[in-house]
Amino acid sequence: xxxxxxxxxxxxxxxxxxxxxxxxxxxxxxxxxxxxxxxxxxxxxxxxxxxxxxxxxxxxxxxxxxxxxxxxxxxxxxxxxxxxxxxxxxxxxxxxxxxxxxxxxxxxxxxxxxxxxxxxxxxxxxxxxxxxxxxxxxxxxxxxxxxxxxxxxxxxxxxxxxxxxxxxxxxxxxxxxxxxxxxxxxxxxxxxxxxxxxxxxxxxxxxxxxxxxxxxxxxxxxxxxxxxxxxxxxxxxxxxxxxxxxxxxxxxxxxxxxxxxxxxxxxxxxxxxxxxxxxxxxxxxxxxxxxxxxxxxxxxxxxxxxxxxxxxxxxxxxxxxxxxxxxxxxxxxxxxxxxxxxxxxxxxxxxxxxxxxxxxxxxxxxxxxxxxxxxxxxxxxxxxxxxxxxxxxxxxxxxxxxxxxxxxxxxxxxxxxxxxxxxxxxxxxxxxxxxxxxxxxxxxxxxxxxxxxxxxxxxxxxxxxxxxxxxxxxxxxxxxxxxxxxxxxxxxxxxxxxxxxxxxxxxxxxxxxxxxxxxxxxxxxxxxxxxxx
Numbered sequence: 001x002x003x004x005x006x007x008x009x010x011x012x013x014x015x016x017x018x019x020x021x022x023x024x025x026x027x028x029x030x031x032x033x034x035x036x037x038x039x040x041x042x043x044x045x046x047x048x049x050x051x052x053x054x055x056x057x058x059x060x061x062x063x064x065x066x067x068x069x070x071x072x073x074x075x076x077x078x079x080x081x082x083x084x085x086x087x088x089x090x091x092x093x094x095x096x097x098x099x100x101x102x103x104x105x106x107x108x109x110x111x112x113x114x115x116x117x118x119x120x121x122x123x124x125x126x127x128x129x130x131x132x133x134x135x136x137x138x139x140x141x142x143x144x145x146x147x148x149x150x151x152x153x154x155x156x157x158x159x160x161x162x163x164x165x166x167x168x169x170x171x172x173x174x175x176x177x178x179x180x181x182x183x184x185x186x187x188x189x190x191x192x193x194x195x196x197x198x199x200x201x202x203x204x205x206x207x208x209x210x211x212x213x214x215x216x217x218x219x220x221x222x223x224x225x226x227x228x229x230x231x232x233x234x235x236x237x238x239x240x241x242x243x244x245x246x247x248x249x250x251x252x253x254x255x256x257x258x259x260x261x262x263x264x265x266x267x268x269x270x271x272x273x274x275x276x277x278x279x280x281x282x283x284x285x286x287x288x289x290x291x292x293x294x295x296x297x298x299x300x301x302x303x304x305x306x307x308x309x310x311x312x313x314x315x316x317x318x319x320x321x322x323x324x325x326x327x328x329x330x331x332x333x334x335x336x337x338x339x340x341x342x343x344x345x346x347x348x349x350x351x352x353x354x355x356x357x358x359x360x361x362x363x364x365x366x367x368x369x370x371x372x373x374x375x376x377x378x379x380x381x382x383x384x385x386x387x388x389x390x391x392x393x394x395x396x397x398x399x400x401x402x403x404x405x406x407x408x409x410x411x412x413x414x415x416x417x418x419x420x421x422x423x424x425x426x427x428x429x430x431x432x433x434x435x436x437x438x439x440x441x442x443x444x445x446x447x448x449x450x451x452x453x454x455x456x457x458x459x460x461x462x463x464x465x466x467x468x469x470x471x472x473x474x475x476x477x478x479x480x481x482x483x484x485x486x487x488x489x490x491x492x493x494x495x496x497x498x499x500x501x502x503x504x505x506x507x508x509x510x511x512x513x514x515x516x517x518x519x520x521x522x523x524x525x526x527x528x529x530x531x532x533x
Contacts, residue, residue: 009030009031009032010031010032010052010053010074010310010311011031011032011033011034011050011051011052011053012026012031012032012033012034012052012053012054012055012306012310013033013034013036013047013048013050013051013053013054014033014034014035014037014055015036015037015039015044015054015055015056015059015060016037016055016056016057016058016059016060016079017037017057017059018057018079018295018298018299019296019299020299021296021299021300021303022055022079022299022300022302022303023035023303025300025303025304025307026303026306026307029307029311031053031307031311034051037059038059039060041063041065041066044066045065045066045069046069048066048069048070049069049070049071049072050072051070051072051073052072052074052075053073053074053075053076053077053306053310054070054075054076055076055077055079055302056076056077056085056086057078057080058268058286060085061085062076062085062086062087062091063087064087064090067090067091067094068094070094070096073094074095074096074097074310075097075098075099075306075309075310076096076097076098076099077099077100077101077302077303077305077306078098078099078100078101078302079101079104079298079299079301079302080101080104080105080289081100081101081102081105081109081211082100082211082212082239083100083319084239084241086098088319089396091320092320092392092393092396093393093396094393095389095390095392096392097309097318097320097392098318098319098320099302099305099306099309099315099316099317099318100319101298101301101302101305101317102157102158102317103158103297104289104294104297104298104300104301104302105288105291105294105297106162107162107293107294108288108289108290108291108293108294109159109288109289110159110162110166111166112237112263112284112287112288113159113163113207113209113235113237113288114163114166114167116207116237116261116282116284117146117151117205117207118146119261119282120205120233120235120258120259120260121143121144121145121205121233122141122143122144123141123143123259125282126141126279127141144204146167146170146171146205147170147171148171148172149172149173149205150172150174150202150204150205151163151164151172151173151174151203151204151206152174152175152176152177152199152200152202152203152206152207153167153174153175153176153177153178153206153207153209154176154177154178154196154206154207154209154210155177155178155209155211155216155238156176156178156181156186156189156191156209157178157180157209157210159209159238160178160207160209160210161189163207163209164176164189164190165189165190173192174190174191175191175192175193175194175198175199175202175203176191176192176194177193177194177196177198177199178193178210181193196224197227200224200227200228200229201227201229202229203228203229203232204229204231204232204233205234205235206220206228206232206233206234207234207235207236207237208220208234208235208236208237208238208239208243209237209238210238210239210242211238212238212239212241217242218241218242218243218244219242220234220236220243220244220247220248221243221244221247222244222247225247225248225251225257226256228251228256228257230255230256231255231256231257231258232256232257232258233258233260233261234257234259234261235260235261236260236261236262236263240262240264240267240268240270241266243262243266245266245273245274248275249275249278252275252278252281253278257280258280259280259282260275260282261281261282261283262275262282262283262284263283263286263287263288264286264288265283265286268286269285270283270285301317305317308326308329312329313329313333313336314326314328314329315372320396321372321375321391322369322371322372322374322375323369323371325369328369331368332368332372332373334437334441335365335368335373335420335437336372336391337376337443338373338420338435338436338437338443339359339373339374339376339380339420339422340377340379340380341380341443341457341533342377342380342420342422342433342434342435342443342445343376343378343379343380343381343382343383344380344381344383344384345380345433345445345448345457345463345531345533346380346381346422346424346433347380347381347382347383347384347385348463348529348531348532349431349463349529349531350381350384350385350424350426350431351426352426352427352428352429353426353427354381354401354424354426355403355404355425355426356403356404356405356406356423356424356425357377357378357381357398357404357405357406357422357424357425358405358406358407358408358422358423358425359373359374359405359406359407359408359420359421359422360408360409360410360420360421360422360423361373361407361408361409361410362410362418362419362420363411363416363418363419364417364418365418365419365420366409366410370409372391374405374407375391375392376391377420377422378394378395378398378405379391379393379394381394381424382397382398416436416446418436418437419434419435419436419446420434420435420436421433421447422434432447432449432450433445433447433448433449434446434447442456443456443457444456444457445457445491448493448502449465449502450495451493451500451501451502452493453491453493453502453504455489455491456489457504457533458488458489458506458507458533459532459533460506460508460509460510460530460531460532460533461504461505461506461507461530461531461532461533462503462504462505462507462519462528462529462531463502463504463505463527463529463531464476464502464505464519464525464528465500465501465502465525465526465528466500466501466502466503466522466525466526467498467499467500467501467524467526468494468498468499468501469498469524471523471524472501472523472524472525473492475523475524476503476505476522479515479518479519479522480507480515483515484509485507485508485509485511485515486507486508486509487505487506487508488506488507488508489505489506490503490505491503491505491506500526510530510532516528516529
């Protein structure tokens with residue numbers, strides 16, 4: 001759906017327990033905020049249409065029915081990393097930006113993984129229970145040193161790299177599997193990048209720090225557990241769905257896996273689990289981010305990010321939209337408007353299926369973050385075809401429809417220092433148009449159908465392609481005057497004397513279909529369309 005434009009005072013709902021600092025930040029920045037935790041699904045659905053923003057942790061489930069009811073919602077902020085409690089495809093389809101806070105609890109989660117590592121190596125929890133039960137089983141709890149052992153890290157992003165740093169400090173050898181880890185980054189953080197099978201075969205301890213996706217779900221299964229070194233220990237402080245728990249139970253029972261330390265489970269809260277009660281399993285109730293520092297950090301970050309988006313249009317740590325920093329937002333805003341207007345103009349003039357979209361950024365504009373501009377142009381193109389689309393949903397919709405999108409940057413070679421050129425290839429033709437932003441911050445069309453012209457886009461415009469012959473302007477003016485349609489501005493361009501010409505005419509009244517047919521019937525008119533911006 002197309003979201004309403006930001007109002008003077010957005011309203012945010014905090015639906016899960018966050019540090020009071022979050023509400024304080026919203027209020028200080030002029031945003032209304034309600035704190036209502038523990039809402040049932042139906043209670044949330046009943047009130048969600050009042051809010052522009054929704055802040056959650058992991059308890060609130062943002063499901064399709066909730067999103068369908070969220071008519072005003074523009075942003076969901078997850079105070080934490082995982083977003084499996086948010087239906088991302090549905091949020092994206094509804095044009096809602098989904099943000100997380102990937103750095104607020106990184107150190108805390110990494111430290112918990114290291115604590116689990118020590119607990120496994122020295123069997124601390126069972127030794128503690130035995131000792132407090134009055135037993136003195138010193139010979140029973142024979143541990144292992146971590147020094148010189150191989151730690152395999154699956155997922156070496158922010159948290160994984162912190163774990164690597166701590167493990168290297170313990171004089172462990174660290175190998176990492178991560179498809180997105182570059183060779184240069186691996187060298188920088190001191191790890192050896194390996195294939196998954198190599199990691200499984202080498203590691204004495206394996207720790208998981210990857211998001212839960214279709215590709216990573218059930219990653220640790222019977223087949224992969226069989227590839228591990230006998231007596232390996234496994235730590236999971238990431239997401240429960242990464243491990244097939246029944247397969248891990250079998251591997252623990254057989255001795256293939258010596259021990260496991262789990263902070264997350266397939267079903268949470270985990271009141272029952274096949275792994276509970278096993279002596280070689282350590283379990284904690286999703287404590288990875290449970291420190292005072294982390295709780296405050298993620299609350300501050302999610303509030304600042306959501307406020308920046310609602311007030312400034314800045315997008316930080318978004319899962320489903322290109323990022324725009326608060327510093328870049330004022331600079332990029334006029335070009336976002338230009339890209340959207342160019343796209344809208346192209347979309348309204350297009351009558352057949354779109355096959356390809358090419359966007360060219362010339363001059364200084366190429367130094368900006370152009371991903372949001374591309375998203376804006378795509379939204380503008382698709383809106384005339386389907387109203388429920390915006391910058392968030394447009395790239396997904398284009399991909400679903402098989403529309404190829406290409407983006408290029410180059411030095412300016414024309415009369416203008418910087419401009420955007422948009423080229424659409426349809427089933428019947430290729431159409432190109434270009435625009436720039438003048439010093440007043442307003443977008444201007446500078447080329448249409450390859451014809452140079454200059455036009456400011458008004459809310460209502462009449463587009464005409466015609467033959468460049470005398471009498472056309474007079475005939476059009478007479479016709480519009482007859483129907484009491486006032487012309488605000490008249491912008492013309494032509495290919496050559498007597499050749500193809502185009503006109504963009506700003507008008508104060510909308511033209512109905514009957515009048516439009518009369519315009520099309522004028523002798524020199526090739527095409528005429530009513531445009532709305």
